[in-house]
Amino acid sequence: MIKILMKVSGMRLLAENLSARRGEDLIFTDISFTLGAGESLVLTGRNGSGKSTLLRVVAGLLHPETGRVTWVSESAESGMRAAEACHYLGHRNAMKAELSVFENLSFWKEFFGDVEGSKGISPGEAAETVGLGGIIHLPFGYLSAGQQRRMAFAKLLVAYRPVWILDEPTAALDVNAESMFTALINAHLSGGGIVLAATHQPLGLGNARELKMAGFAGVAEGRW
C-alpha cells in the first residue's frame, strides 16, 4: 500500500550525510535517510543526543556541517527548499499569548498558505479536531500548558504540509491527548504524509522506523 502511494505522489524527503556541530563538537555525523509518502521516522535517544538538532537541520533552521536535505516531488520546482514542505512543531508553540486562539490559527493559516495542492481545514475545525472547539475565542495565554500544546498542534492542520517535523510533540499532555495526537499523526501518514518525530514516549505509530541517536560518541543506526 505504501509503495503504491509512493509511486502515485512520488514525493520523498532525502537527507544525505548530515552532520551538525554545536560549538566545537560534532553532535552527529553521516546521517542519511529517505522518507517516502506514508512513512515515518522516530528519533530516540537520551537528552542531549542531538535529536532536536537533527530536526532543526532538516527544517532548515540550522546549517548542517556536511550533507544536505532535499525535497523531491512532482509539483515542486527543483529549487524548492525542503523546509517549505515541512511543518515544524518545536518546544515552543509559536502562538502569541496576547491574541485569541482563533486569531493565532487564522494568521498561521493565511501565512502558511497551502502546498502540493491540498487544503488545510478552517481554524474552527482544527480546534474541534484537537478537542478544544469551545475555547477558540480565548486569548492563547489563558490556556493551560496542555491546551496550549494541543492548539499548537492544531496549527499543523490549518495549512497542509506533506512533512511534519515534531519535537517532543506529547510534552505536557495527558493520556487522552496523547492517543488523540497518535490518531492525528496516523491519519496524516495514511493520507500520504511524512512524519519525522523526536520523542521519549513511544508514539504508537504503526510502522515507524527508529533512529537511535547516541550523541557525541557517534550514531548507532537502528535495525533498518
Next chain:
Amino acid sequence: MTALLLRDLKLSVRAGGGALIGVLFFMTVVAVIPFGVGPDLNLLSRIGPAIVWIGALLSALLGLDRLFQTEREDGSLDLLLMQEHPLVLTVLVKCLAHWLGNGLPLVIASPLLGLFMNMDEVAIGATMLTLLVGTPALTFIGAVGAAVAVALPRGGLLVSILVLPLAIPVLIFGVSASYAAVEDPAPFMPPFLILVAITMFFAVLGPLGAALALRNAGD
C-alpha cells in the same frame, strides 16, 4: 503578508505592545525640557525642532529590540524563516508594521510636543513632515540591529548602541530640514530630499541585512 501586517499591528496595540510606551517616553523626554531649560520662550522655540527630533529618535530606538525577539521567544521566528515567502519581504512587512505601530504615533504626537516647545506653525509642520519621512529609516536601520542581537537575552541597550551611528545622519538631516523651514537663508529642499533618500536607501538595505542576520543566527 497582509496577515502578518495585521497581526503585528494588533500585537502592538494589545497589552504588552510597545505602541503607547514609545509615545509616553517621547512625551516624557520632551515635556521635561522646558522645566530644565527654564521659561525662556525664545530659547525654547529655537531648540524646539532639535529636541522633538531627539525625543523621537530615542523613543524609536526604545522598542526596536522587541522586533524579532518576541518572535524568537515563542518560536514563531522558526516558522517565519521556513516559509517560501522571501525572508526579505517578511522582514520588510514586519518593519512596516512596527513603524505603523510605533513610529507613526510619534509623528502624530509631535505637534502637541511642538506646542510645549513654543514652536510656531511652520516649525511644527516642518518637524512633523521630516519625522514622517525620517522615522521609517530609523525602523529599517534598527531592524538590522534587532536581527543581529536577536539571540541575546538582554539585547535592548545593545541594539540602540549598535544602530545609533547609522541613525545619526537621519537626525542631522531631519533637524537641519526643520530649521531650514523657519530660518530664511537656508533652503528646505536639499536636506529634506537627502532625508528621503536615506529612508529609501535603508528601506532596501535594512531588510536585506536583517534577513541575512536572521538566517545566520541559527541556534
